[in-house]
Amino acid sequence: MDFAGIVAASRDRGRRLWRDGSARLLDWLLPERCRSCDAPGAALCAACLGDWPRLPEDRCAYCALPVAANGDCPVCALEAPAWDYCFTPFVYDTPLDTAISAWKFGDRLDWTRPLAAAWVAAMGSQPPSRPACLIPVPLHRARLRERGFNQSELLARHWGRSYHIPVRAHVQRQRNTPHQVGMSKAARLGNLRGAFCLRGRPPTHVAIVDDVLTTGSTLQEIAQVLRAAGVERIDAWILARAT
Template sequence: MKHILPGACLLCGVRCQGGSGLCPGCAADLPRLPATRCRVCAAPLPHAGVCGVCQQRPPAYDRCVAALEYRFPADQLIQQLKFQRRLVVAEALGELLADTVAGQYRTLPDCVLPVPLHRARLRERGFNQALELARPLLRRFGIVPDLEGCSRVRATTEQAGLPAALRQHNLRRAFKVHRSYRGRHVAIIDDVMTTGHTVNELARVLRAAGAQRIDVWVAARTVLRPGDEKTYHVATRQLPTVADSDRGA
């Protein structure tokens, strides 16, 4: 990718005004999710309501809020963040997510929990992209970040490219909670939600620790289409264990 100067659009490199990091043209090209989508997992629907998957197998979380659909050019931004270490992208995506979240809550969550990275992955990458995405929301809404209450105790294989069955096994017992969440309203933050396995497993252990409500806030959500994996969720609140990630932490 060509070098982009400070103050230039994160996608096309053209000089742009304002703090969004994107020129008007590229900002307009970002793929938004349709207005009618599942009230739980944010999957697009022809009408408002709850999708069949969430009705049949409710996930461990209560609601997903997604800023963008994970396709071009939003996927380019997230890949810049994760694999080119361009933290300025996290600021831009975090602001977009904050714009999406704003106005959707009468009462905001008690705390924000960025999806934890295993310490080996954190050493390799040098930062937690979920935490970097969370920073603009923490500033805007004044919510307390939760950085110590849960950890990723088992290193997992990158989730991208794994079939659903292997994703489920890959994340089994990956997260450990270190405190009670009794009665808490928690917002989990991650970069991308594909099948929902990562956030679902994290939500499961939070639910077991007493969390009353769990929302998921993501910068982008993959829309599964015919030929893709057939289910978004592999676990319910009733199952003793869940597992799997979205696109690999």
């Protein structure tokens, strides 16, 4: 190794020691506490994670809702959605819905890590599928300015790092749409028509990332844009399913 190499190596080592040291100092000054019950130890304690409602094992591959006794999904058997598979472990219900609301609307960005990590813990050390990239559901820039962050992108970045899958903004929101809370599925679909456009050339297997799946109208609209661009397999990686 020449002199420049030795200098670079010691600089890297110094940075690493500094980073480790400052992380330890931060832990000592501000010990980690459960975001939910304030117990010391972890960002989310095992007891609080255990309280999060989970979907049953027998659920529809498309929409993640429980299937009927004959194994059919009462909704997707009539008309299959434009995506291929939905991976989500949790039900959007108390107390998880309170946590997600605090995270998105209450400036509680410290919830990002425990929420994203809980999904990874539920899925396991291998990703549920191996898409070539993760595509977060985009926010319109006006909404992004208002909120300051895109919750789907935060999840995608965490999951991408955990499973070594790149995050790519292949879909953009070209039109701002009114809030969808309280709208029927048909009204939501009308509201979203033409709201998304493609950016760049997506790979043949992708996963769309979102925090909550409700009627699936956003996912449907984005999946159609991707399908029209030639994407062959579209998964959905979702934090929680509203039932």
